Amino acid sequence: MTTYSRIYGALAAAAFTVCTGAAAQAPMPKLVGEYNLLSSTTVPPSNWGYSKARVSIKQLDDHHLLILLACEWKREPKAVCGDYFYAQWRDDGLYLQDMNTFAMRLYFDPATRKLTIISRGADARQSVRHEVFGTTTAPLLDTALVRRMKREQSNADSKENRRVFGPYTKWDYQENRIEFQRQDLTAP
Numbered sequence: 001m002t003t004y005s006r007i008y009g010a011l012a013a014a015a016f017t018v019c020t021g022a023a024a025q026a027p028m029p030k031l032v033g034e035y036n037l038l039s040s041t042t043v044p045p046s047n048w049g050y051s052k053a054r055v056s057i058k059q060l061d062d063h064h065l066l067i068l069l070a071c072e073w074k075r076e077p078k079a080v081c082g083d084y085f086y087a088q089w090r091d092d093g094l095y096l097q098d099m100n101t102f103a104m105r106l107y108f109d110p111a112t113r114k115l116t117i118i119s120r121g122a123d124a125r126q127s128v129r130h131e132v133f134g135t136t137t138a139p140l141l142d143t144a145l146v147r148r149m150k151r152e153q154s155n156a157d158s159k160e161n162r163r164v165f166g167p168y169t170k171w172d173y174q175e176n177r178i179e180f181q182r183q184d185l186t187a188p
Helices: 002-024 143-157 159-165
Strands: 033-043 050-059 064-073 082-090 093-096 104-109 114-120 128-136 176-180
Touching (some): 050 143, 143 159
Antiparallel strands (some): 050 064, 082 093, 104 114
């Protein structure tokens, strides 16, 4: 009986090792691309949203993505509007950088290739902003968004930011997982 237990245990360990290795080699989800703003809403309703925006997602290496956001505020079109984030792929998913992302969540639906960003406000009304982006192959032609996208790329490439915060490969990616819609929930 003991021999069978050892064989069973060895087989289970081998199966676990094979499965773990396969998960570690799984390709990064196909988020890379350009996304245009489809909708920007706020609860409770307000003008704390985007009138136009573009997201550009670039793969930096086997484990990291750069997410650039260029936007224009509804209530103040001339104000600075843009950001950049890094994401890291690990065996258990894709995580956004921990630094300055505590008030936001990202969701991606591979079937429709829609990216959703939900942001909590720090205002007295506890506003929540909900942006939906759809993939596009059209070039970015809006001059304000082109300028803002270049600024965010420059900020991401900044030697001073790298000196102060360190390289993105050394950052923490623990708290903010990018959620993916499960394909098996919608399959017949």
